[in-house]
Amino acid sequence: MTRVDLSFPSMGGEAMVRLESAALDRAALERLADDVHARVETIEAALSRFRPGSELNALNGDPRPAVPSSPLLRRTVAAAAWAAERSGGLVDATLLGELERQGYEDSWEADRRADIEEALAVAPRRRPAGPARWHGEHRLAIDEAGRIARAPGVRLDPGGLAKGMAADLAAAALPAGVRYAISCGGDVAVGGGEPWEVAVRSARSDAEVHRLRVRAGGVATSGIAARIWQRPDGSFAHHVLDPATGQPAWTGLVAATAVAASALEAEVLAKTALLSGPLGARRLLRRRGGVLQHDDGRIEVIPPPAVVRLPLPARAAA
């Protein structure tokens, strides 16, 4: 078995690629890892709001109501629409204006990060987030001509959706027979053979708090502590907004980790769980399992349902 690891800065964090194969040699695996790197770079270049020349910024700055776009950007819009529907409006990729008003206008600098415990101590009463008043209005869609159509003033901010998409698209391009784990900013796509163990890191200390065992699909974590800052008036804000209010969401959870069929779905599920608060999150995560990190420091593991399947008669006979 040959293994190759590759890591590189990506999407405001670090991307990690691990490839294993019994049939390919090291040089071949390194080429595949470089292909993954190039693919993730291409996606980031197109979808980053912090790159002036990105296609995303061109779309957001275009005054036309319907804009011809690349397949990748159309796919992103489709993912955003799906995420909004899947989450009941909690995952809303049109909150860029609200996010900028909270003070998150430029690429994140680590020295801005405020102390999560100080923020939690003075945070408002905890409550689940809700959908925006425009939920269900399809403010962002693909029209019949394949253009991206938007309501006036609507701007797209894919955020974590881009990370999940990047991991999934890079994984889909790998040949059969390669066991892979691809992490883009904490959204992980795994598959290709034996189950992977995926470590869940603490939102507070980055220490490992749990491991999930996943054969194929995605694992993602959404949390409030990585990008949290202090406003000039002394109050605290973070980048996970309650669509109903446009304000940072304080739900009783600092992070939620979800397992799903893809990294994109895991990203949507994790953010939905985080925004739903502990009660809603437990209900959302119990289908495939996950981890909740509470305000008070508790780590709660949501186990997947116990599944016992009887062997098929043919298999049993064999």
Added chain:
Amino acid sequence: MSSWRPLVAGTVGVFLIVLAFLAGQLKSGGDPGLRSNAAAATSQPAPQDGFGAGPSAPYGTDPSAAPNGSSDGLAPPATHQS
């Protein structure tokens, strides 16, 4: 008069056999659902010894690596907030 008794006894017997089989499956530590159910997860507690960060060099290769991502001491892939 007593023809239902063999039926009840048979039903209970089949039930106990199936129950014993399922209990045996669980006790063996296996989760047959994982063999065919993509994206189903099992959980295990974090190890006490902890794990370091990923490799410092861009590439790292271990030709003798075991298929499981953590059984050889390498840091497993990790999910974290972003």
